[in-house]
Amino acid sequence: MKMAKRPPGRPAKSGRREEILRAAAQAFSVGGIAGTTMGAIARQAGTAEGTLYLHFDSKDALVEAVIAGLYDDVFPDIMKLANADSPASARLLSMAERHLRIYADDPPFARLLLQHMRAIPDYRSSNLHARNQRYAAVFLGVLKQGVASGEMRADLVPRVARDALLGALDYRMWLASVTGRPISPEGDARALMDLLLGGLVAGASAAGRPGSARARASSGSEAPGETRPRRSRGGPA
Amino acid sequence: MKMAKRPPGRPAKSGRREEILRAAAQAFSVGGIAGTTMGAIARQAGTAEGTLYLHFDSKDALVEAVIAGLYDDVFPDIMKLANADSPASARLLSMAERHLRIYADDPPFARLLLQHMRAIPDYRSSNLHARNQRYAAVFLGVLKQGVASGEMRADLVPRVARDALLGALDYRMWLASVTGRPISPEGDARALMDLLLGGLVAGASAAGRPGSARARASSGSEAPGETRPRRSRGGPA
Amino acid sequence: MKMAKRPPGRPAKSGRREEILRAAAQAFSVGGIAGTTMGAIARQAGTAEGTLYLHFDSKDALVEAVIAGLYDDVFPDIMKLANADSPASARLLSMAERHLRIYADDPPFARLLLQHMRAIPDYRSSNLHARNQRYAAVFLGVLKQGVASGEMRADLVPRVARDALLGALDYRMWLASVTGRPISPEGDARALMDLLLGGLVAGASAAGRPGSARARASSGSEAPGETRPRRSRGGPA
Amino acid sequence: MKMAKRPPGRPAKSGRREEILRAAAQAFSVGGIAGTTMGAIARQAGTAEGTLYLHFDSKDALVEAVIAGLYDDVFPDIMKLANADSPASARLLSMAERHLRIYADDPPFARLLLQHMRAIPDYRSSNLHARNQRYAAVFLGVLKQGVASGEMRADLVPRVARDALLGALDYRMWLASVTGRPISPEGDARALMDLLLGGLVAGASAAGRPGSARARASSGSEAPGETRPRRSRGGPA
DNA sequence: CATGAATGAGTCTTCATTCAT
DNA sequence: TATGAATGAAGACTCATTCAT
Numbered sequence: 006m007k008m009a010k011r012p013p014g015r016p017a018k019s020g021r022r023e024e025i026l027r028a029a030a031q032a033f034s035v036g037g038i039a040g041t042t043m044g045a046i047a048r049q050a051g052t053a054e055g056t057l058y059l060h061f062d063s064k065d066a067l068v069e070a071v072i073a074g075l076y077d078d079v080f081p082d083i084m085k086l087a088n089a090d091s092p093a094s095a096r097l098l099s100m101a102e103r104h105l106r107i108y109a110d111d112p113p114f115a116r117l118l119l120q121h122m123r124a125i126p127d128y129r130s131s132n133l134h135a136r137n138q139r140y141a142a143v144f145l146g147v148l149k150q151g152v153a154s155g156e157m158r159a160d161l162v163p164r165v166a167r168d169a170l171l172g173a174l175d176y177r178m179w180l181a182s183v184t185g186r187p188i189s190p191e192g193d194a195r196a197l198m199d200l201l202l203g204g205l206v207a208g209a210s211a212a213g214r215p216g217s218a219r220a221r222a223s224s225g226s227e228a229p230g231e232t233r234p235r236r237s238r239g240g241p242a
Numbered sequence: 243m244k245m246a247k248r249p250p251g252r253p254a255k256s257g258r259r260e261e262i263l264r265a266a267a268q269a270f271s272v273g274g275i276a277g278t279t280m281g282a283i284a285r286q287a288g289t290a291e292g293t294l295y296l297h298f299d300s301k302d303a304l305v306e307a308v309i310a311g312l313y314d315d316v317f318p319d320i321m322k323l324a325n326a327d328s329p330a331s332a333r334l335l336s337m338a339e340r341h342l343r344i345y346a347d348d349p350p351f352a353r354l355l356l357q358h359m360r361a362i363p364d365y366r367s368s369n370l371h372a373r374n375q376r377y378a379a380v381f382l383g384v385l386k387q388g389v390a391s392g393e394m395r396a397d398l399v400p401r402v403a404r405d406a407l408l409g410a411l412d413y414r415m416w417l418a419s420v421t422g423r424p425i426s427p428e429g430d431a432r433a434l435m436d437l438l439l440g441g442l443v444a445g446a447s448a449a450g451r452p453g454s455a456r457a458r459a460s461s462g463s464e465a466p467g468e469t470r471p472r473r474s475r476g477g478p479a
Numbered sequence: 480m481k482m483a484k485r486p487p488g489r490p491a492k493s494g495r496r497e498e499i500l501r502a503a504a505q506a507f508s509v510g511g512i513a514g515t516t517m518g519a520i521a522r523q524a525g526t527a528e529g530t531l532y533l534h535f536d537s538k539d540a541l542v543e544a545v546i547a548g549l550y551d552d553v554f555p556d557i558m559k560l561a562n563a564d565s566p567a568s569a570r571l572l573s574m575a576e577r578h579l580r581i582y583a584d585d586p587p588f589a590r591l592l593l594q595h596m597r598a599i600p601d602y603r604s605s606n607l608h609a610r611n612q613r614y615a616a617v618f619l620g621v622l623k624q625g626v627a628s629g630e631m632r633a634d635l636v637p638r639v640a641r642d643a644l645l646g647a648l649d650y651r652m653w654l655a656s657v658t659g660r661p662i663s664p665e666g667d668a669r670a671l672m673d674l675l676l677g678g679l680v681a682g683a684s685a686a687g688r689p690g691s692a693r694a695r696a697s698s699g700s701e702a703p704g705e706t707r708p709r710r711s712r713g714g715p716a
Numbered sequence: 717m718k719m720a721k722r723p724p725g726r727p728a729k730s731g732r733r734e735e736i737l738r739a740a741a742q743a744f745s746v747g748g749i750a751g752t753t754m755g756a757i758a759r760q761a762g763t764a765e766g767t768l769y770l771h772f773d774s775k776d777a778l779v780e781a782v783i784a785g786l787y788d789d790v791f792p793d794i795m796k797l798a799n800a801d802s803p804a805s806a807r808l809l810s811m812a813e814r815h816l817r818i819y820a821d822d823p824p825f826a827r828l829l830l831q832h833m834r835a836i837p838d839y840r841s842s843n844l845h846a847r848n849q850r851y852a853a854v855f856l857g858v859l860k861q862g863v864a865s866g867e868m869r870a871d872l873v874p875r876v877a878r879d880a881l882l883g884a885l886d887y888r889m890w891l892a893s894v895t896g897r898p899i900s901p902e903g904d905a906r907a908l909m910d911l912l913l914g915g916l917v918a919g920a921s922a923a924g925r926p927g928s929a930r931a932r933a934s935s936g937s938e939a940p941g942e943t944r945p946r947r948s949r950g951g952p953a
Numbered sequence: 954c955a956t957g958a959a960t961g962a963g964t965c966t967t968c969a970t971t972c973a974t
Numbered sequence: 975t976a977t978g979a980a981t982g983a984a985g986a987c988t989c990a991t992t993c994a995t
Binding site: 732758763764765766767770 | 958959960961962
């Protein structure tokens, strides 16, 4: 509620604050959140325990800040990819890839995220929920565009698709963190998108197949205009 | 004084244990595992704290028992559905339904499961991991059968499909637990399976449509779905 | 205070009671008093926990009874030896021997005794204190007789001698229990009595030497009358 | 609020630790070790319970520190007395005196020592055992010197003598702590040494008499002791 | 801004004792 | 008498948080 006030205009990098954030992320990813004491974080950061409270109001605030930091790293990337000038399917592929890279880049940290997300007592009111929704909304937007443009099935329920995609992505990362089996952002994202785009049923998704999500997704670089058909959903209609 | 006198003839047996299990699940799901004290569980169960330790060696053991109980409830059902005499897709649908019913039947309990699964320090060596793998293997088996029988795409990677399915299912439940939005096992399972079977891409999954969710699956190919190829902007277009 | 009432006239061997006593002694000597739970004792005795309380009012009472039992075993022996028809020194030797046999006979049990004796919060008011005093008094008596008969130094302070003897005996046993070095009741008693009778100083106690406490004390089996010269301290004098 | 404000310049250091040590010794000696809770110690020390753990890892560690502190106080003294330039018997006397002063100086503290010594589960591996052995070794050394120099009986078994001495000393203190009868370090040490040096047997220890406790000991061998061969009933008789 | 000793509420767990059967 | 499930009062220890310097 009351976050350590950072001078409104300031670049948000008191140096110390960043150090602590880094140290906390590091410590959390090693021992889990509950298993990490403020003392351990302070030691890791090379400061005194009291100093932690000069920058964060509580351990919870620190945890939130650490995780929020991740979103702030990833969100801009996802945003950019979502607005790229390519078919929805291609954009989703790249977004999935970026998402999986969260894990590939820093497995321990990702594990932390995976665990914490579901452990927050009142997640709904946490500001993490907000960030997460914002994040998920981007995926939803792309899916809607895909439908609107006719690229995707008209009877597709975007929300269902979004949940399936994000759920599968999360699950894949969790599996990786649990089994130790490494993730290949490109490979895994492509495999998943192939599945999702084309479906399970044989003979189906003939259309989805020609190159499928494969390669840089459906064919390649048609007219940018074609990309976001906005509405053109008509088709034969 | 505390408990209603137990009918003289009653075995005085498992009753307690079940009561505690129930109370614990209830308490955990409200306040989270870490946020629930043994005292609270005892109070909820109407027993003394010490009694808890008569039935479970430790808090951790209690937690495990609570969760293991769930698997033991669900597993036989899933097993039966997996061996039913129907197309793989139909079986998967029913399995997904059953899975979602975990949540529908007892949301707090399900939330507990969702939370805990990712919170175990050394999940890999926990006996929960084993149960979970056994569970996931059943889904994998059905998918492989689907491929073998030609019902599903020959180039399908069963493991990817299984992860997508379970991940989507989990995510759906988690969203429900977080947003409070209720789950309709049938509706949601069908929506998800429609998506997964037919894929995202327009024109694809012609076969996947017949009657939606192809409840009876691969029933045929009247292909009303094919009707709306969308804009077919993909392929050669 | 309120000991389980044993029918006043009864032989004191309800069978069950003895079993419990035995089981408790056994358990205590293995795990120490504090480290032994009533549950463990019950198991060892083959009864239910509640049954323990039918025979003893509390754990403390049980402990006391166990230890008192030892005194009741040893006391008669000591008493008899103290009243034997032989010189005080010979009698002390045999008493010391018997005392050390407490350890030799059952080391774990003796260790228990050694430990417990000093651990009782209000030893003074415990009935163990009384027994112990009665026990020590026997040694004191023999020493006094030794002085009175002229066998021992007239300026000997019996109480000091008694404390030295019992202290040395206790210490020897404790050392044995701590180092594991076994005790030889005869050998060790003799060594100690040799020391005590003759003293440390060279040239001193020449008289104490000729066979000293050695063998069955002073030479052998002279006329019983000779045994307790009472005073005859003259000699060449 | 709780503590008198500490003078600004004070090291704020070891003070606390010592206070705790003192409080713990005090509390232990009143209620016994097991009977004293960390809370009680904290209260006694005027600190919070948590503070105890800032200075000691556990209750056991605190107990050990308390007792080790005693040894560290006494050992140097004993060492110095053992190396004094006087007959072995005189040195033993002063050492015995110092030893008894442990009790005289702080009865409750001494009682604690007496009790605890025998209560440690695995005393042998405790570092108290090491200290105790070092301590006992000093006595042994002096005795050996006594024998070597001819001051003491050539057939003396030093180890037996040492055990008798320390055992008697311990016992004396224990009796004092149990009966409340005060100890006079000088008087009691002398009485005990008189006994030990001269032996029990009449006529013996003539040498042991000269000034009692043969303060200066081995003053000579006027051997009045030899004078009272008692009944010399031994030998060829 | 920094420090770190001090705080003390809160946790899990144990176990002697009771009592309904 | 016997049983053993239930009790609940303690106790040792942890750790986020504060505050005097």
